[in-house]
Amino acid sequence: MLRLMGPSSLALVLMISGLAPAAAEALLPHRAGYKLVLDATKSSRRLDGATGRIDYEMRGDACEGYTVNMRQTSTLDTGEGAPVRADMASTSWEDGTGASYRFKTRDQLDGDTKSDVDAQATRGDNGTVVVKITKPEPRTVELKGRILMPTEHVVRVLAAAAAGESLFEAKVYDGSTDGTKVYNT
Incomplete structure (x- = not known):
């Protein structure tokens, strides 16, 4: 059991709780x-x-982690043949520190599934992000360098804006495409 005593301890508790x-x-x-x-x-x-x-929905907080559900549907008409219908859906969870990220994505074109990815990414102590893909084909991929997870990226962009910065560059991993792509933003 940790026992705090004295005015400096009280100040520390008040500062941390604030x-x-x-x-x-x-x-x-x-x-x-x-x-x-x-x-x-x-x-x-x-x-x-x-x-x-x-449609976009974010739930959670920094303690419990963040769940994001996103779906984009579109119909494109080129004037040549039937319109093309695209449907992309993703569900993800990221812990509040950006150290762990789970996601499922599905892309369909005219009802046919073009990609369906299920994976989990974890940042190791050395900073390397290890992605364990379970779908479509089980495999493990290592992503090197300082890479941000999606919600971690949003938090950093907002912090940079609050600090008056007009530019924020980062490498971001969101599991897009085949689950291995890193974007330079």
Whole structure:
């Protein structure tokens, strides 16, 4: 049992308790939906029409971790044949420190599954991110360098903006494509 005594200990407890909620509330749970339409005022040689929707939901906090559900559907009409329908869905969980990230993604085109990935990424003590992919084919991939997980990236971007920085560059891993891609942002 840890026992704190004296005014300096009380000051330490008050300081820590005052900081904890601020850190835990860095990102608040939220939900957003966006309707997508082709801007009719801009000419496009490739598309006669485009519609779609993006739905995004984030739940959790820095203590429990963050769950993100995202789905994007779109219909693209080139004027040649039937419109193309795309459907991308992802579900992920990331711990509050960005050390662990689990995700499932599925991409469909006209109802046919083009990719279906299920994986978990963990940052080791040396900074290397180890990705264990279980679907579509089991394999393990190591990603080297200082790589941020998606929610960790959002937290860092917001912190940089709050500090008055107008540019923030980072390598980000979000499991896109085949579960191995790292993006330079």
